[in-house]
Amino acid sequence: xxxxxxxxxxxxxxxxxxxxxxxxxxxxxxxxxxxxxxxxxxxxxxxxxxxxxxxxxxxxxxxxxxxxxxxxxxxxxxxxxxxxxxxxxxxxxxxxxxx
Numbered sequence: 001x002x003x004x005x006x007x008x009x010x011x012x013x014x015x016x017x018x019x020x021x022x023x024x025x026x027x028x029x030x031x032x033x034x035x036x037x038x039x040x041x042x043x044x045x046x047x048x049x050x051x052x053x054x055x056x057x058x059x060x061x062x063x064x065x066x067x068x069x070x071x072x073x074x075x076x077x078x079x080x081x082x083x084x085x086x087x088x089x090x091x092x093x094x095x096x097x098x099x
Contacts, residue, residue: 002026002035031084043095049080 001020003010013020025034025041032042053076061068 002033004035004037029084031087039095040092043098046081046083047098050077053077053080 001013001022002024003022010022025032027033032045034041057069057072057076058064061072
């Protein structure tokens with residue numbers, strides 16, 4: 001259970017007599033949502049994934065022409081940066097610059 005808001009009472013929720021645990025962050029459809037609704041963790045994970053894809057491209061190619069790199073960027077890297085961007089759209093300068 002994730003509780004939003006400052007004035008939330010943080011009530012305990014039960015299912016079949018078992019208390020559900022409280023979490024600070026939840027992943028839903030590949031998007032990490034923090035209790036404060038800040039997107040810094042989602043941005044960090046997207047940037048980390050993008051760097052890993054870039055490293056994969058650099059290790060896998062010997063000849064790096066502009067056209068090939070552009071196609072690889074569009075097909076392999078860009079989807080990781082744009083996935084559900086409408087939901088977690090970063091608006092802090094540090095998040096935008098990281099992407």
